[in-house]
Amino acid sequence: MNILAALKEVPEFKNLAESHLVWLSEKGTVSTHKDGEKLFVLGQPIESMRIVLEGGVDLYRAQGNTMRYFGTAEKGEITGLLPYSRMKAAGAEGTAVGETIIYSLNKSHFVELIREHPELTEVLVHTMTDRVRDFTHQQQQDDKMMALGKLSAGLAHELNNPSAAIVRCAQELKRHLGNVPEKFKRVINIRATEDIVDQVNKFVDDKITAAVNQKPLSLMEKSEREDELADWLQNIGLEDTYETASIFVDFFIDTTDLDELNKILREEDRPAVLNWIAQAFTTERLVNEIEEAARRINVLVTSVKSYTHMDRAPERERAELRSxxxxxxxxxxxxxxxxxxxxxxxxxxxxxQPCIYISAMNQVWTNLIDNALDALEGRPNGTLEIKAEKDREFILVHIIDNGPGIPEAIQDKIFDSFFTTKPVGKGTGLGLEVVRQIILQHNGKVTVKSQPGHTVFTVCIPIQ
Incomplete structure (x- = not known):
């Protein structure tokens, strides 16, 4: 292959004097790779500028526990280490696409390149700037998608339990109401005065009201009461005694209560009346469980709406930080x-209430709280404290955790782009950079103080 001719085809080199490309062709080397050949792996030291002369290079970046495709370096594209770049190691894996020819210029030639070929250096620096901008944008998008994925997974998990409870209760209620006609025939045969009906209704209403404020029974206490009630109910000829006893115990009914009912009911009416009472309690319990599950779903949906602020235009407004x-x-x-x-x-x-961009500030809380929770993963007695206070014309919000802390040597770097202490694929190094940018947008400041067992991120924003 004619290296000089191939370098002239690189778009960034179109307007360069031929002398620069002659120097490149003399100092660099060319290598040929087969389709599917691994050119470099994640974390491998990068010591050369590379230019794809033929073929291409598929790039895969770690995300979670997998390698995800995120682009292809095509013919004519400049990759690898560039002058003034702080790149140390490959942030991705590269695989040859078709028969691939790569031009390489070792970093040992960079001093001569900068000194003798300033025009070429300028082109390469511009290329590096464009690459950093594109990479940053892609990383920010990936970071947002990862955050969205974690929130979505969490919401799906949170919504699953109450929605499953609603389905279960609805099925149980349907089965329960299916027995009503048979029980109704027994009820209409009851002979009772208006006073007795009122007493039974009052008994049911009082027990439902009182159950709200009762302290839950232990499993042992509940089991003992169920056995006692089941024996009592069996003695008066009731069917499904354990199911009925379980319902009665849920509403804190004991044998003393049933003895009081016995005094006002005819012996032949007792099974029908107790079945009707059990039916009323069962319906009340199932409806309460459906209401509670629906309330939990409503809280989550309301929180999502408030969190994203999706029904408002993105503009500053007074807002309660606690919400x-x-x-x-x-x-x-x-x-x-x-x-x-x-x-x-x-x-x-x-x-x-400060004047803020609500959705943006919610991103701040998400990143800081999520990082604190990551720091507490696997640690016993993990504690996260969120504290706020007014300090003259400012509001300070402190996110405090008792995790392992941030080493002092890197505390001044954690707000830099792409700096992360998390494992490859788990962190992009953009979360705290996003926090810093949003707080600067609010004319505020974010700081960190950390030692083992005590890390404090403090967000300071003006009230006005």
Whole structure:
């Protein structure tokens, strides 16, 4: 292959004097690779500038536990290490596409390149700037998608339990109501005065009302009461005694209560009346469970709406910080439970409402709280404290965790783009950079103080 002719075909080199390309052709080397050949792997030291002269290179980047395709370096594309670049190692894996020819210029020639060929150096620096901008944009998009994926997985998990409870309760209610006609025939045969009917109704209403404030029974207490009630119910000829006893125990009915009912009922009416009472309690319990499950779903949906602020235009407005923080905690509740973290909120009721971009600030809380939860993963007695206070014309919000801490040597780097302490594929190094940019947009400041067992991120934003 004529290297000089191939270099002239590189789009970035179109307007360069031929002398620069002659120098490149003399100093560099060319290698040929078969289709599917691995050219470099993740973490491999990068010591050369590379130009694809023929074929292409598929690039795969770590995401989670897999390698995900994110692009192809095609013919004429400049890759690898460039002058003034701080790149140390490959951030991806590269595989040859078809028969691929690669031009390489070792970094040992960069000093001469910068000194003797400033025009060529300028072209390469511009190429590096464009590459960093494109890569940053792609990383930001990936970071947002990863965050969205984690939130979506958490929401799906949170919604699954109450939605499953609604289905289960609805099926049970349907089965329960299917027995009503048979029980109704027994009820209409009851001979009771209006006073007796009123007493039975009052008994049911009082028990339903009282059950709300009762302390739940232990499993042993509940089992003992069920056995006692089942024996009592069996003695008066009731069917399904254990099922009925279980329902009665849920509403804190004991044999003393049933003895009182016996005094006002005819012996032949007792089974029908007790069945009707059990039916009323069962319906009440199932409806309450459906209501509670639906309420939990409503809370989640409301939190999502408030978190994304999707019904408002993106403009500054007065907002209560506690609401945004609580919505964020709701979004991350699955992770809090998974890591067995205790969350402590210390936000005063009279905290002033700053003028903020609500959705943007929710991104701040998400990144900081999510990072704290990652730090607490696998640690016993993990605690996350969220504290806010007014300081003159500013509001300070502190996100505090008792995780392992951030080494002092890197504390001044954690807000830099692409700097991350997380394993490859788990962190992109953009989360705290996004936090810093959003806080700067609010004319504020974010700082960190950390030592083992105590890390504090402090967000400072003006009230006005």
């Amino acid at each position: 945004g923080i609580r919505n964020t905690v709701t979004m991350l509740n699955h992770k809090i439970r998974k890591n067995q973290v205790t969350v402590i909120e210390n936000i005063p009721d009279d905290l002033p």
